[in-house]
Amino acid sequence: MVAGAAAVVAAGATGGWWVRDRPAPAAATSQAATGTVAVVRTDLSTTTHVTGALGFRDTYTVFAQGPGGTITALPRPGQVVSRGEPVYDLDGRPVRLLYGNHPAWRPFGAGMTRGADVRALKENLVALGHGRSLTVDDTFTAAATAAVRRWQQATGQPVTGRVELGAVTFQPGPVRVTELTAKLGATNRGEDPVLTGTSTAAAVTISVPAGRTYLVHAGDKVTVTMPDDTKADGTVAYLSPVAEAAPAMDGRPPQPMVTGLVTLDKPSTAGDLDRAPVQVNITGKSVSGVLAVPVTALVALAGGGYAVWLGAGAQRRLVAVTTGLFAETLVEVRGDLHEGDLVEVPVG
Template identity: 35%
Template sequence: MTETVPQIDDEPGTAPAPAPGVRRRRTALIVSAMVLVAAVSVVGALGLGGGGDEEPSAPSRAGSLVPVTRSTLTERTTVDGQLGYGTEIPLPVKATGTVTWLPETGASVKRGDALLRVDDRPVVLLYGSLPMYRDLGLGSGTSESESESGEAQAEQGSDGGTDAKSAAPSATPSAAATDAATELTGMDVLQFETNLAALGYSGFTVDETFTAGTAAAVKRWQKALGEPQTGTVGIGDVIYSAGKVRIGHPGVRLGGAVGENTLSYTGSTRKVVVNASAAEASWAVRGTAVTVRLPDGAAARGEVASVGKEATAPEGGEAGSGETSATVPVTVTIKDQKALGQLESGPVTVEYVGREAKQVLTVPVAALVALAEGGHGLETTDGTFVAVKTGLFADGRVEVSGSAVREGLKVRIPE
């Protein structure tokens, strides 16, 4: 039996249902039309669709334009340092006895001041490089009466402006008095007499000979110190230094015996010590200018004064082990001590010039772009890219060079 499928007439106003193949073709046409419209919209938005008399232009890009400029780039490097008065050095105290007075730590002592007292006698600071190595006084060949005669002549020279050596003696000097062995000579005498004159004493000639006039001046000096007026300077009575000193920490208490580390001292000016990496200390050359930055942000100009010649291995390692580099001490002096304010010690940073490129073409680092073929380039105003070779980076700028790079060329900093 054949089954008959009844036919249903379409309702009025209703189109007949399309066949499946027809439906797929119609959907494809609609999608194609939408893609075409979108493409046209994009072209119009980019300004490539023509219309009117407008000329075609490159796509607009975000970012600002900057010129290539010629300037000097300076690479600055900072290292940690320690502000202070330097390493404490033991004073060469040669007096023997009991320490009866000590100055306060940090006190400043100048020429003619007492550094300490031993057996209640002052040990006085004088300036010089030659250490005290013997007593200074008249030789045994000079009698007491001759010494007193010399003292009177010295006082006469002091009052009347006549030098003791040129003053006429009151009596004919004996052979012992004129013997050269009775008068000490040497550079230590000259150094001492220079100090004695600087303290305001006169009546003698500042030279290498210790005369009766010198002895008379010594007695007046001893009287001012409240000491016995012997006219002789003992080996332990004075200590020499290059200039005024700052007292360090004592190595003995009051009442203790004088020893090798009785008292220490430092220089009187603040300085910075940097433990610089021995492998990277080429910047540390005597006379190199640096900038010292304090904890409060203030800055002071400094200068490399000395560089250690021996590298120190880090704790727990050996120099050259590679784990932690060995260091050398670099001392930086600050001429303007007022620039350091009231800070006497503490951590600081030292800034020095590592490398410098003078009068080179530069652009902001942000203007560099990575090229697909490798290396760096710059984007010009017309959207093209030019390859560049980079040099020194410093202060947010970079040195650039290349055949297409010139001063004044406008390049884009992309956002």
């Protein structure tokens, strides 16, 4: 028999800062009413509960470029603009969207120097179906001039073989318009923002208390509960390395929070919701086919470690156990016990 007991100490981690604290293991000398439950063989996983906001993965700001002019057409908020389509009009000329990770900074035409921007233009010409015999590289060739001319003719532009600065805007992908920062009829100086937008890939922004970030890792699987109570699976894409103070509430001091991003396995499950509050359950560590008992069955020993009361009546004995993963109300245990054995737990 294992003798002696000490004050219960905290063990394991099972996130969830708006869920009640894990029940403390009972002391060996407790006189509380007790019952018994069976040791089970099961799968366990830690779950961290956080709140989040449903939105879109990336945000963009579209700036006018070139000599500027008068804004003569704008999209409507909520509209999705795809490759090759006009984003807005300047002096009656459509400014078209091309895909690329860097903004245009010079006109495109014969004699220009090599550059990654040339490659991006060529990639778009090919994707739009105008890149016949065009080699996608960093050099603006005669074939590039011909491809530009075909594109200009197909879209009703002046056919020059050149793309002037301000005629296109490069963004990483389709733009879902969220806010117009320019006004129809206003003069744009060629450096002012025209609109803001997002990507079309739905995602969830989460806020994790800085002291709990050890419970959340990139790659962790999550379940998102939508505002209509439907569930969506996803993955933690990243956590910011920087903590920021959240606003103080109820007179309590500000709590440092870390922002993270969750991507959805099926973005379509988000529908058109934007900035909608959601609940996110993040699955951390997991084990399969282990013996488990209620956390309340644990008895903290004076010499360190834990035990459980095994059996009942004359067969009741204290058995030392090694704890593994804590998951909500259950804990993984290893020791001289078997599936189906009865362990003592407090009741009432």
